[in-house]
Amino acid sequence: MKVDKVIASATTILPLRLTGVGYSVGKTELLDGIDLTVNAGRRLVVMGPNGAGKSLLLRLCHGLIAPTSGSISWQAQDPRPAAQAMVLQRPVLLRRSVRANLDYPLALAGYARAARDEMVQKTLTRFGLIPLAERPARLLSGGEQQRLALARAWAMRPQVLFLDEPSAALDPSATRAIEDLICQFSAEGITIVMTSHDLFQARRLAQDVAFLHRGRLIEHGPAARFFDAPQTPEARDFLGGELIW
Amino acid sequence: MDGPFSIAIGLIASGDPALTGTIALSLKVTLTAVSIACLIGLPLGAGLALARFPGRGAIVVASNALMGLPPVVAGLLVYLLLSRSGPLGDLALLFTPTAMVIAQTILILPIVISLTRSVVEDLWSEYREQLRSLGAGRLRAVPTLLWDGRVSLVTGILAGFGRASAEVGAVLIVGGNIAGQTRTMTTAITLETSRGNLGLAVALGIILLLITLSLNAAAWGLAQSARGRLG
Numbered sequence: 001m002k003v004d005k006v007i008a009s010a011t012t013i014l015p016l017r018l019t020g021v022g023y024s025v026g027k028t029e030l031l032d033g034i035d036l037t038v039n040a041g042r043r044l045v046v047m048g049p050n051g052a053g054k055s056l057l058l059r060l061c062h063g064l065i066a067p068t069s070g071s072i073s074w075q076a077q078d079p080r081p082a083a084q085a086m087v088l089q090r091p092v093l094l095r096r097s098v099r100a101n102l103d104y105p106l107a108l109a110g111y112a113r114a115a116r117d118e119m120v121q122k123t124l125t126r127f128g129l130i131p132l133a134e135r136p137a138r139l140l141s142g143g144e145q146q147r148l149a150l151a152r153a154w155a156m157r158p159q160v161l162f163l164d165e166p167s168a169a170l171d172p173s174a175t176r177a178i179e180d181l182i183c184q185f186s187a188e189g190i191t192i193v194m195t196s197h198d199l200f201q202a203r204r205l206a207q208d209v210a211f212l213h214r215g216r217l218i219e220h221g222p223a224a225r226f227f228d229a230p231q232t233p234e235a236r237d238f239l240g241g242e243l244i245w
Numbered sequence: 246m247d248g249p250f251s252i253a254i255g256l257i258a259s260g261d262p263a264l265t266g267t268i269a270l271s272l273k274v275t276l277t278a279v280s281i282a283c284l285i286g287l288p289l290g291a292g293l294a295l296a297r298f299p300g301r302g303a304i305v306v307a308s309n310a311l312m313g314l315p316p317v318v319a320g321l322l323v324y325l326l327l328s329r330s331g332p333l334g335d336l337a338l339l340f341t342p343t344a345m346v347i348a349q350t351i352l353i354l355p356i357v358i359s360l361t362r363s364v365v366e367d368l369w370s371e372y373r374e375q376l377r378s379l380g381a382g383r384l385r386a387v388p389t390l391l392w393d394g395r396v397s398l399v400t401g402i403l404a405g406f407g408r409a410s411a412e413v414g415a416v417l418i419v420g421g422n423i424a425g426q427t428r429t430m431t432t433a434i435t436l437e438t439s440r441g442n443l444g445l446a447v448a449l450g451i452i453l454l455l456i457t458l459s460l461n462a463a464a465w466g467l468a469q470s471a472r473g474r475l476g
Contacts, residue, residue: 062378064374064378085378088375092371092375094389095392095393096393105380108379108380108381152379156379
């Protein structure tokens with residue numbers, strides 16, 4: 001798969017650099033001392049047991065919450081550049097039609113009506129949503145809802161797309177469809193940062209892996225190395241299916 | 246000798262002008278009050294749901310408590326404001342439909358504010374991260390949340406309409422129950438009953454019940470079909 005087709009747009013917002021990033025609530029440190037660089041054009045899968053802080057890490061990167069220590073900086077000096085999108089673990093679809101759901105963020109971004117109509121139409125076509133365009137988004141099936149959530153994120157023309165457990169509640173065929181889309185995004189040059197609790201999915205999709213354990217980043221590197229020769233006992237146990245906390 | 250019910254049916258069937266005039270004025274006053282209360286209450290309630298400031302809790306409690314404001318008290322307040330010696334006496338609004346609209350707006354406003362706050366607050370906790378992710382700040386979230394909460398909001402606004410159209414105390418005090426000018430269905434029922442003119446009172450009672458019934462049917466139907474259409 002061709003992934004080196006670096007984004008054509010004039011300014012690139014990547015790499016994203018996290019330096020000593022921590023997030024604590026009261027005295028509980030949920031994330032601590034994270035140093036991580038997200039490079040353009042890669043598919044990075046953040047792995048780790050439940051409660052390791054995967055979701056939190058993505059929300060920090062996306063700018064939904066601010067770190068309580070350390071810093072997060074984009075190549076573009078903008079603290080929260082627009083050319084990034086996220087699909088939340090439980091995406092909220094608005095109580096409107098599929099078409100209106102796609103239109104909404106584009107309107108927020110300030111695109112004019114005509115440009116939006118064209119972008120929405122293109123997105124509907126691209127994701128096979130034309131037959132569903134006028135349907136209420138909340139009444140779609142789980143797989144269709146997730147497809148719409150991905151389409152909505154894609155329509156915002158992100159350079160980097162954060163995906164939090166993108167197929168957590170889906171059946172195998174819907175999961176397959178979502179994974180295909182992720183690979184296509186990647187081939188289009190969109191940098192992917194996703195979490196997954198599914199080892200098989202991580203093996204299928206990851207080019208790089210960041211392994212979190214109890215709020216610390218204990219391994220980060222190419223996926224092949226992580227899966228074949230994990231460096232830490234925690235990662236070995238995790239890959240071996242042991243329960244680690 | 247006809248009973249009040251057959252007289253009532255006769256009056257309704259013949260489209261008695263006194264009857265239709267009273268109904269029209271009632272609806273006009275209440276609809277205007279509901280509209281004004283929505284114009285003020287929807288943004289205010291949504292703002293109250295999203296904003297955090299000192300004294301917010303007190304406002305929430307006050308607006309909740311005012312939902313139970315006795316109509317006669319609301320009427321009395323407006324009376325004091327608008328009476329000749331009151332602060333707004335120069336406007337000469339007492340005993341006009343405008344005074345009735347003001348009194349009813351005061352009755353409906355707390356319902357609209359409290360309901361909007363509760364609906365928008367619930368939606369906000371669900372939508373918050375998603376809207377932020379899509380690029381909407383708090384201010385921009387207000388119309389989004391109002392629109393997505395439209396079904397619950399309409400149901401509540403109809404409840405406000407029901408309260409206003411059924412109350413007698415406020416409109417009686419500030420309107421004065423002047424025939425052809427400020428006589429509404431409820432004040433007319435009060436008067437006609439005390440005069441023993443039961444036919445007209447019953448006719449108005451039937452109409453009032455029908456209006457309330459059809460409004461609630463509409464609200465229910467709307468909610469049902471919206472659940473089917475919007476999920």
